[in-house]
Amino acid sequence: MFVLVNLKTYPCDPIAVATAAADVADDTGVRVGIAPQAADIARVAETGVETWAQHVDPIDYGSNTGHTLAETAAEAGATGTLINHSEHRLKLADIDGSVRAAERADLETCVCANNPDQIGAATALGPDSVAVEPPELIGGDVSVATADPDIVTDAVEAAGAVDESVDVFCGAGISTGDDVDAAGDLGATGVLLASGVAKADDPRAVLEDLVDPVA
Numbered sequence: 001m002f003v004l005v006n007l008k009t010y011p012c013d014p015i016a017v018a019t020a021a022a023d024v025a026d027d028t029g030v031r032v033g034i035a036p037q038a039a040d041i042a043r044v045a046e047t048g049v050e051t052w053a054q055h056v057d058p059i060d061y062g063s064n065t066g067h068t069l070a071e072t073a074a075e076a077g078a079t080g081t082l083i084n085h086s087e088h089r090l091k092l093a094d095i096d097g098s099v100r101a102a103e104r105a106d107l108e109t110c111v112c113a114n115n116p117d118q119i120g121a122a123t124a125l126g127p128d129s130v131a132v133e134p135p136e137l138i139g140g141d142v143s144v145a146t147a148d149p150d151i152v153t154d155a156v157e158a159a160g161a162v163d164e165s166v167d168v169f170c171g172a173g174i175s176t177g178d179d180v181d182a183a184g185d186l187g188a189t190g191v192l193l194a195s196g197v198a199k200a201d202d203p204r205a206v207l208e209d210l211v212d213p214v215a
C-alpha cells in the first residue's frame with residue numbers, strides 16, 4: 001500500500017510530519033509520501049521523504065504568472081503530483097494537460113475524482129494512478145472504506161475496465177491502520193489522507209498506526 005499524506009494548507013509543521021513519515025517508511029518498508037504546499041516542496045524533500053506536489057498546471061515554461069510548472073516542482077524535489085484534487089478541480093482538457101506536463105517532468109501522476117464514473121474518465125487520460133475521494137466524506141471522521149465501500153470497489157472496476165495498469169487509490173476520512181487495511185481489502189493499492197495526520201496532536205503516532213497492518 002502507498003500512504004500519501006496531503007498536507008493541504010493545514011497549519012501543521014511540514015518538516016516534522018515529513019521527518020516522521022520518512023522514519024516510518026524507513027522502519028517499516030511501507031511506501032509513505034507527503035504532499036506539502038508548493039512553497040514547502042524543497043524543504044520537505046530534503047528530509048528524504050517521498051515528496052509530491054498537490055497540483056501542477058497544464059503549462060510550459062513562459063508567461064504563466066502564479067502557476068506551478070511541473071519542471072520546477074520536480075527540480076524542488078517532487079517525484080509525483082496530485083491532479084484535479086476535489087479542492088482544486090480542473091476542466092477535462094486541463095487535467096489532460098496537467099498529466100502531460102507532469103509526464104514531461106518525470107513526475108508520477110495521480111488524478112483525483114469524485115466518483116467511479118469520473119474515475120473511468122480520469123483513467124482514460126493515462127495517469128499512473130487515480131484516486132476516488134467522495135467530497136462529502138473529505139475531512140470527516142468516517143473512512144470512505146467504511147462509509148461507502150461500494151464507491152471504492154466500483155472505482156476499481158471502472159478503472160480496470162479502461163486500463164488495468166492504472167493503480168486505484170481511495171481517500172476521505174482515513175486515519176487509522178484499520179482504515180488502510182479496509183481500503184486494501186476493497187482493492188485499493190494506496191490511500192490519500194490529510195486531516196488524520198495534519199491535524200493530529202502526534203502525527204508520528206498516527207503515521208505509525210497507519211502503516212502497522214500493512215508493514
Ligand SMILES: O=C(CO)COP(=O)(O)O
Pocket residue numbers: 006085133137138139140171172173174192193194195196
Ligand atoms: O482530501 C483528502 C486527501 O487528499 C482527504 O482528506 P481527509 O483525510 O482530511 O478526509
